[in-house]
Amino acid sequence: EVQLVESGGGLVQPGGSLRLSCTASGLTFTTNWINWVRQAPGKGPEWVAAMGPDEDQKGYVDSVRGRFIISRDNAKNSLYLQMDSLRVDDTGIYYCARDQGYFTFDHWGQGTLVTVSP
Amino acid sequence: QSALTQPPSASGSPGRSVTISCTGTSSDVGASEYVSWYQQHPGKAPKLIIFEVNKRPSGVPDRFSGSKSGNTASLTVSGLQAEDEADYYCSSRGGNVFGTGTKVTVL
DSSP, X not given: OOEEEEEOOEEEOTTOOEEXXXXXXXXXXXXXXXXXXXXXXXXXXXXXXXXXXXXXXXXEOTTTBTTEEXXXXXXXXXXXXXXXXXXXXXXXXXXXXXXXXXXXXXXXXXXXXXXXXX | OOOBBOOSEEEEOTTSOEEEEEEXXXXXXXXXXXXXXXXXXXXXXXXXXXXXXXXXXXXXXXXXXXXXXTTEEEEEEOSOOGGGOEEEEEEETXXXXXXXXXXXXXX
16 A cells, blocks of 8 residues: 655744655655645645656756755655745645656645745 | 636535536646546545546546546536535646636535
């Protein structure tokens, strides 16, 4: 059974940093596209970033490019999202999700809440 | 890329059907056979219920069906049950975008 577990969320002031983690069981990051998808309160999901089987395969939504960095530790089967220069509109639940292909997310974690507030 | 447009709410009585629309553009929904639908209950993560316009993952009841015409995709829930009350979101490759969401109420 596939399980994705996120951690690392919290309350941070604008301009601050957080590092989110996603640990997987039942799948390996080296053979899958794993994504970060966030959801602001009362809004629909928004794709944030992705990493493919090759660590050079990365992508970001325009609004976070240059501020967020996605990385991976294969030995720990863990994916990370380093978030710097956080803004109020980065607030939301951040989910780790597996893309089964063609922007179709079949496995999701439970999410971790990020709150950016003065 | 703008979010796909969905009606904010839809409702139906138990046993009846409800259809939700998802309108995009010729660059996303209109250009893609990779439209998905997700069901989300309060406090839970989204759950994939339709992919590639009209395919259902294993375990999803056949009461859920999808279709697409031009720039608009649709999700139909037939034989509404109380547990179908949830938020529903569409998504499309070719834009990497999700919909605005529709809250389905079972009357």
